[in-house]
Amino acid sequence: xxxxxxxxxxxxxxxxxxxxxxxxxxxxxxxxxxxxxxxxxxxxxxxxxxxxxxxxxxxxxxxxxxxxxxxxxxxxxxxxxxxxxxxxxxxxxxxxxxxxxxxxxxxxxxxxxxxxxxxxxxxxxxxxxxxxxxxxxxxxxxxxxxxxxxxxxxxxxxxxxxxxxxxxxxxxxxxxxxxxxxxxxxxxxxxxxxxxxxxxxxxxxxxxxxxxxxxxxxxxxxxxxxxxxxxxxxxxxxxxxxxxxxxxxx
Amino acid sequence: xxxxxxxxxxxxxxxxxxxxxxxxxxxxxxxxxxxxxxxxxxxxxxxxxxxxxxxxxxxxxxxxxxxxxxxxxxxxxxxxxxxxxxxxxxxxxxxxxxxxxxxxxxxxxxxxxxxxxxxxxxxxxxxxxxxxxxxxxxxxxxxxxxxxxxxxxxxxxxxxxxxxxxxxxxxxxxxxxxxxxxxxxxxxxxxxxxxxxxxxxxxxxxxxxxxxxxxxxxxxxxxxxxxxxxxxxxxxxxxxxxxxxxxxxxxxxxxxxxxxxxxxxxxxxxxxxxxxxxxxxxxxxxxxxxxxxxxxxxxxxxxxxxxxxxxxxxxxxxxxxxxxxxxxxxxxxxxxxxxxxxxxxxxxxxxxxxxxxxxxxxxxxxxxxxxxxxxxxxxxxxxxxxxxxxxxxxxxxxxxxxxxxxxxxxxxxxxxxxxxxxxxxxxxxxxxxxxxxxxxxxxxxxxxxxxxxxxxxxxxxxxxxxxxxxxxxxxxxxxxxxxxxxxxxxxxxxxxxxxxx
Ligand code: SF4
Numbered sequence: 186x187x188x189x190x191x192x193x194x195x196x197x198x199x200x201x202x203x204x205x206x207x208x209x210x211x212x213x214x215x216x217x218x219x220x221x222x223x224x225x226x227x228x229x230x231x232x233x234x235x236x237x238x239x240x241x242x243x244x245x246x247x248x249x250x251x252x253x254x255x256x257x258x259x260x261x262x263x264x265x266x267x268x269x270x271x272x273x274x275x276x277x278x279x280x281x282x283x284x285x286x287x288x289x290x291x292x293x294x295x296x297x298x299x300x301x302x303x304x305x306x307x308x309x310x311x312x313x314x315x316x317x318x319x320x321x322x323x324x325x326x327x328x329x330x331x332x333x334x335x336x337x338x339x340x341x342x343x344x345x346x347x348x349x350x351x352x353x354x355x356x357x358x359x360x361x362x363x364x365x366x367x368x369x370x371x372x373x374x375x376x377x378x379x380x381x382x383x384x385x386x387x388x389x390x391x392x393x394x395x396x397x398x399x400x401x402x403x404x405x406x407x408x409x410x411x412x413x414x415x416x417x418x419x420x421x422x423x424x425x426x427x428x429x430x431x432x433x434x435x
Numbered sequence: 436x437x438x439x440x441x442x443x444x445x446x447x448x449x450x451x452x453x454x455x456x457x458x459x460x461x462x463x464x465x466x467x468x469x470x471x472x473x474x475x476x477x478x479x480x481x482x483x484x485x486x487x488x489x490x491x492x493x494x495x496x497x498x499x500x501x502x503x504x505x506x507x508x509x510x511x512x513x514x515x516x517x518x519x520x521x522x523x524x525x526x527x528x529x530x531x532x533x534x535x536x537x538x539x540x541x542x543x544x545x546x547x548x549x550x551x552x553x554x555x556x557x558x559x560x561x562x563x564x565x566x567x568x569x570x571x572x573x574x575x576x577x578x579x580x581x582x583x584x585x586x587x588x589x590x591x592x593x594x595x596x597x598x599x600x601x602x603x604x605x606x607x608x609x610x611x612x613x614x615x616x617x618x619x620x621x622x623x624x625x626x627x628x629x630x631x632x633x634x635x636x637x638x639x640x641x642x643x644x645x646x647x648x649x650x651x652x653x654x655x656x657x658x659x660x661x662x663x664x665x666x667x668x669x670x671x672x673x674x675x676x677x678x679x680x681x682x683x684x685x686x687x688x689x690x691x692x693x694x695x696x697x698x699x700x701x702x703x704x705x706x707x708x709x710x711x712x713x714x715x716x717x718x719x720x721x722x723x724x725x726x727x728x729x730x731x732x733x734x735x736x737x738x739x740x741x742x743x744x745x746x747x748x749x750x751x752x753x754x755x756x757x758x759x760x761x762x763x764x765x766x767x768x769x770x771x772x773x774x775x776x777x778x779x780x781x782x783x784x785x786x787x788x789x790x791x792x793x794x795x796x797x798x799x800x801x802x803x804x805x806x807x808x809x810x811x812x813x814x815x816x817x818x819x820x821x822x823x824x825x826x827x828x829x830x831x832x833x834x835x836x837x838x839x840x841x842x843x844x845x846x847x848x849x850x851x852x853x854x855x856x857x858x859x860x861x862x863x864x865x866x867x868x869x870x871x872x873x874x875x876x877x878x879x880x881x882x883x884x885x886x887x888x889x890x891x892x893x894x895x896x897x898x899x900x901x902x903x904x905x906x907x908x909x910x911x912x913x914x915x916x917x918x919x920x921x922x923x924x925x926x927x928x929x930x931x932x933x934x935x936x
Contacts, residue, residue: 192912194867198877199905201912220916226867231860233807235829239864246868274823281745333809362764366806368856371897373804375451378901379460379768380806409902 188218189254193264194226200401206428206435207260223250229267234368244272248291257299260424262331262399265301270334302424303340303399313343318431320350324393328400329362341399341423354391365406381410389416399423440775445800449773459595463767466594471761473707490696492818495752498689505654505687512657516719518729525736530561532732533679537567540677542643548668549573550648551755552681552734554777570638572667574631581608587771587779589757590705595770598622605630613637645675649682655690658718662711669715678726683734685751700816704756737790743839746827750786752817759811765804781811785824793832799850802828877911
């Protein structure tokens with residue numbers, strides 16, 4: 186079984202710790218993980234802003250970089266959703282525009298192999314107890330693309346509940362969007378900030394030490410808001426919790 | 436707020452003002468959360484909701500595919516039942532037809548059933564200009580009308596008002612429109628309802644002409660259906676001598692049986708009721724019962740053009756339940772007026788830019804009025820993938836492309852004001868498509884990270900005004916992998932395997 190890590194451009198550049206945590210976690214579970222260096226970005230920011238044609242080279246690059254792997258694992262709900270939901274749309278539109286089926290074929294080849302991290306753990310590896318140790322109280326915010334586009338369901342919380350020492354605290358209004366939304370955060374900054382402030386208020390009200398998500402881009406917005414509002418809660422990616430052991434805390 | 440959507444600012448500006456309005460925010464949060472929770476319960480009661488939803492979407496899609504056929508069928512059956520059918524290509528034509536029909540009755544006043552189509556075309560303003568007074572009779576529409584205001588919600592047009600505000604509006608304005616509010620009116624719901632009842636009763640009893648929309652039109656029988664909660668609609672539909680209904684052409688369903696699906700989907704999604712209190716149905720005219728004359732004005736107003744768009748056309752499935760508004764985190768904070776049309780919330784963000792085009796700054800800003808969280812799609816009873824349509828319309832805004840305008844294929848140019856963003860998207864894509872460049876950039880940023888300011892200038896300010904920026908790491912993941920894992924020679928394929936940390 187050849188497994189590739191799609192670290193995503195946000196993690197690569199801003200949150201390399203998360204990428205390293207995924208590697209550590211998967212290796213602990215006996216998975217030999219590879220990192221195809223040709224990878225870059227799924228193209229979500231371009232696509233969601235309306236620049237579909239700018240996304241196309243990135244779709245091709247993605248398919249090329251991950252050719253030959255059985256599984257592609259992404260520690261990001263929205264990037265995995267971009268590939269699974271939107272690559273086929275990009276392919277279909279290109280075909281409808283009379284530009285052949287190259288992009289549609291590229292999409293079809295990667296869609297079934299692409300998994301968000303918690304899906305890979307629960308569905309492919311069949312584990313919920315990954316042997317982690319994290320002695321903190323944690324609240325979980327289900328990010329929208331993970332929740333609604335991928336349908337992650339209770340996979341992340343099943344994994345978290347199995348972590349030794351971890352106390353999972355319910356988050357009020359958990360399923361409400363944090364207000365990130367990519368360029369939305371800047372284009373409609375007033376609404377985005379109001380949503381972020383409400384989310385931060387809910388998170389702080391749990392009294393948890395950390396807020397966990399499956400997506401560092403939402404986390405950048407949530408964490409940035411928490412920090413600006415002086416909240417003591419720190420954001421942490423689920424991979425870093427699951428990678429933590431008694432010997433090594435992330 | 437004046438009673439017109441013309442000249443309103445783009446969404447982000449209007450929304451910024453709304454966000455600052457604390458009273459509006461708390462009215463909206465309270466109202467949307469209450470109805471949102473109730474809807475979830477009402478829907479959870481039905482074990483086959485998913486199938487019902489799929490059936491609703493399928494019926495609408497099939498009807499839209501053969502819309503010309505069903506509309507002709509409808510015209511035949513309405514005519515056979517004694518009604519008269521008029522076709523209106525756009526808002527102006529529809530307003531002209533209705534004005535003429537009212538004039539022909541010799542009346543100078545009409546009573547109105549709550550209707551989205553007549554809001555869309557600005558019928559009240561057109562009638563006023565022709566010297567005809569249009570009296571709204573839906574309680575919330577009455578509040579909006581008396582307050583010289585605009586509706587801000589599809590189902591609850593006065594959702595932005597609280598009891599105290601409504602009391603003041605009634606006390607000050609009812610006298611201008613008819614029977615004044617009783618002396619010493621309080622803000623208790625009972626008192627407010629009684630004041631409205633007395634005021635409206637006089638209107639109903641005097642009315643000679645009623646104007647309505649319709650939730651559904653049945654092609655095979657020519658039956659119109661209006662679904663409502665108050666019974667005020669029923670008064671307008673039954674008491675006047677002449678009834679004029681203005682209905683969007685997408686409201687047709689093929690058969691009576693199809694109603695079975697929608698009359699389950701609609702009340703649970705909109706008011707969270709198992710069954711709505713009043714379902715009025717009429718078929719043409721009936722001797723000795725109800726209006727003697729019935730006119731149906733079929734409204735296009737951009738719908739046929741929308742139908743030509745393979746992605747955007749799903750917006751025509753909408754049954755105006757407003758479930759998408761009630762779950763929308765953006766609507767909850769921006770309020771309905773920011774959307775600049777009769778259709779606020781997620782459905783407005785995809786419908787208005789199709790019905791009106793994206794030429795104006797406001798209309799071009801609507802597809803961006805969403806974080807793409809997908810809550811709207813999840814609750815939509817006819818499964819309209821609103822996020823998909825939003826992204827599709829963003830593409831139209833920034834890249835232009837082929838659209839249909841009044842039946843003719845034309846190419847629209849990209850909207851103005853996106854040049855800098857387009858350049859940035861292109862540049863970032865180029866860097867991302869050249870990982871060497873990306874890596875070099877990451878290194879420069881990593882080295883300069885201590886210089887990173889806490890607040891960014893220019894467009895970045897929109898981020899740093901309310902949010903801190905993450906600290907840049909010293910080393911990208913890519914570099915870490917190279918440093919610790921990569922062997923000089925590539926192993927099989929295009930992956931690089933690691934050894935040790
Ligand atoms: S788009 Fe769907 S949820 Fe929104 S009003 Fe229309 S039918 Fe209801």
